[in-house]
Amino acid sequence: MIEGLKVGDRAELTWTVGSEHTIHLGVNRKGFGDDGKAMRRSAVVFSTPNMILLMERAARKAIEPYLEVGEESVGAQVHIDHLAATPIGAQVTAFAQVTAIQGRAVDFDVTAFDEREMIGKGTHRRMVVSLDRIADRLEQKTPTHRNGTLIPMLATPNPGDLPSLSTLQVAVDDRVAKVLLNRPERRNAVDQQMTRDWEELNAWLAGHPDIRIVIIQGAADTFCSGDDVREVGDLSLEVARELSYRQARMYLNWENLPQIFIAAVDGNALGAGCVMACSCDFRIATYQATFGMPEILLGWSPGYGLSQLTALVGKAKAIELCTLGGPITAQQAMDCGLVHRLVARQQLSTATAELTQKLLAMPPMALRETKRLIHQDEGTQVKSTYVADTQAYVECLGTDDAREGIRAFLEKRPARFSR
Incomplete structure (x- = not known):
């Protein structure tokens, strides 16, 4: 990792909440509540996994300028509280601020806000790793993965x-x-x-x-x-x-x-x-x-x-x-x-x-x-x-x-x- 990243550095990332970022609360797949009765109210909200993903990507953005060729940062720890619901169509911004750097480990405080309030907060650790090492490990696992890789891998340049x-x-x-x-x-x-x-x-x-x-x-x-x-x-x-x-x-x-x-x-x-x-x-x-x-x-x-x-x-x-x-x-x-x-x-x-x-x-x-x-x-x-x-x-x-x-x-x- 290139020198220069320091405690206090921060990055932010904004998404507009789309249907792929949401979960539909209040109904099951048949459109009824768990008791079988039709629900009067339901809610389509920004899902917790997607909020965490946005936070992680903001932290990754903070590290990215300091990576050597062949390096990448990966998530290692996540501790997040989801505080408030956000509707589809709203803008959500995640902030990631460096709190500690220990070798290849970088710790962050992370927060997320929609247009009205804070919707999430917590801590996140990322590790700087070698892409070659990750690729080698994936190749070892792939032959035993009988159902194939779900998301297509990028071609190795x-x-x-x-x-x-x-x-x-x-x-x-x-x-x-x-x-x-x-x-x-x-x-x-x-x-x-x-x-x-x-x-x-x-x-x-x-x-x-x-x-x-x-x-x-x-x-x-x-x-x-x-x-x-x-x-x-x-x-x-x-x-x-x-x-x-x-x-x-x-x-x-x-x-x-x-x-x-x-x-x-x-x-x-x-x-x-x-x-x-x-x-x-x-x-x-x-x-x-x-x-x-x-x-x-x-x-x-x-x-x-x-x-x-x-x-x-x-x-x-x-x-x-x-x-x-x-x-x-x-x-x-x-x-x-x-x-x-x-x-x-x-x-x-x-x-x-x-x-x-x-x-x-x-x-x-x-x-x-x-x-x-x-x-x-x-x-x-x-x-x-x-x-x-x-x-x-x-x-x-x-x-x-x-x-x-x-x-x-x-x-x-x-x-x-x-x-």
């Missing part, structure tokens, strides 16, 4: 040279990285190798915030046909589960990266390809593009991506896409909010370049922060649904219907599912 990737062609020009999905013989299907390549590329992008835009296109007039069904048929259920978790986190990591992602879609964007497009910040498509979630026609439910899809097109359209399995045209995708702009095939590169230049003209920090805040505003619940998605996918994958779906796909015939 790689500030080094651009890695050599066998399934992705990456060209960097000024502040733009153009990524070509390069498995034309498999219609750019996502397999284990492409997953590893994306994980490496995500880490490199995290280590190169000077790259401001990432453009994704597919080779051979196809964006991405989905997961590699032939490979899926050869995977054990255990390997399929771990691969699905990794792929879900791979796409969700794009929300955490500083770059703006643009999908330039021509041809099919199906299954994993549709999720890939949905995970980008912008989608430009040609009139020849098609989008769809055909997993059900193979005998399983989507292993990830339902939250991204539903956020864009709404529940009704998501149900249609995922339960019927058929594709939609580019115009239909535009109409339901999946696509930002439609262009002729020969204009795709030009339209993408125009959008890129508009984004590059924006102030870098404001652009990054705007992207972060928009994704953060969704809350954490939608970011964790892939755990349930993957569990359902693996259960389906072990059925006779899935085996029939894979055989039918490889034999290019309609599947004959159980009745």
Whole structure:
């Protein structure tokens, strides 16, 4: 830790209380009191865990300027009194003041106020730790964590040279990285190798915030046909589960990266390809593009991506896409909010370049922060649904219907599912 932090230093942080910060008091999930009678009064209030989180983040803010590269502060002790209720929509400010520094331990007095009164007070201790040490411990725990990590981990930044990737062609020009999905013989299907390549590329992008835009296109007039069904048929259920978790986190990591992602879609964007497009910040498509979630026609439910899809097109359209399995045209995708702009095939590169230049003209920090805040505003619940998605996918994958779906796909015939 860099010298300079001293007793008396303080920091503050303000939140506007949103629905994700609250608890609904006075009713259970059915909307009635515990005695079964309808409640006349109830209250939606700022929850204690979120008040403590705000206090912790204020303390973290006080320490942050004094951290060395590779260090972070973590909460070690919390003793908090929650004194008063605060309604949704109110502003709450937390204050953290340093009271003692003992080696790597920093103690704070913490308080929180809404616009009328003090709502909380207490003490908090933070420890300055090595990020490498934490990462090593997490890696030791991850293999035994059968339900996957609930919140996607940030890609570990790689500030080094651009890695050599066998399934992705990456060209960097000024502040733009153009990524070509390069498995034309498999219609750019996502397999284990492409997953590893994306994980490496995500880490490199995290280590190169000077790259401001990432453009994704597919080779051979196809964006991405989905997961590699032939490979899926050869995977054990255990390997399929771990691969699905990794792929879900791979796409969700794009929300955490500083770059703006643009999908330039021509041809099919199906299954994993549709999720890939949905995970980008912008989608430009040609009139020849098609989008769809055909997993059900193979005998399983989507292993990830339902939250991204539903956020864009709404529940009704998501149900249609995922339960019927058929594709939609580019115009239909535009109409339901999946696509930002439609262009002729020969204009795709030009339209993408125009959008890129508009984004590059924006102030870098404001652009990054705007992207972060928009994704953060969704809350954490939608970011964790892939755990349930993957569990359902693996259960389906072990059925006779899935085996029939894979055989039918490889034999290019309609599947004959159980009745």
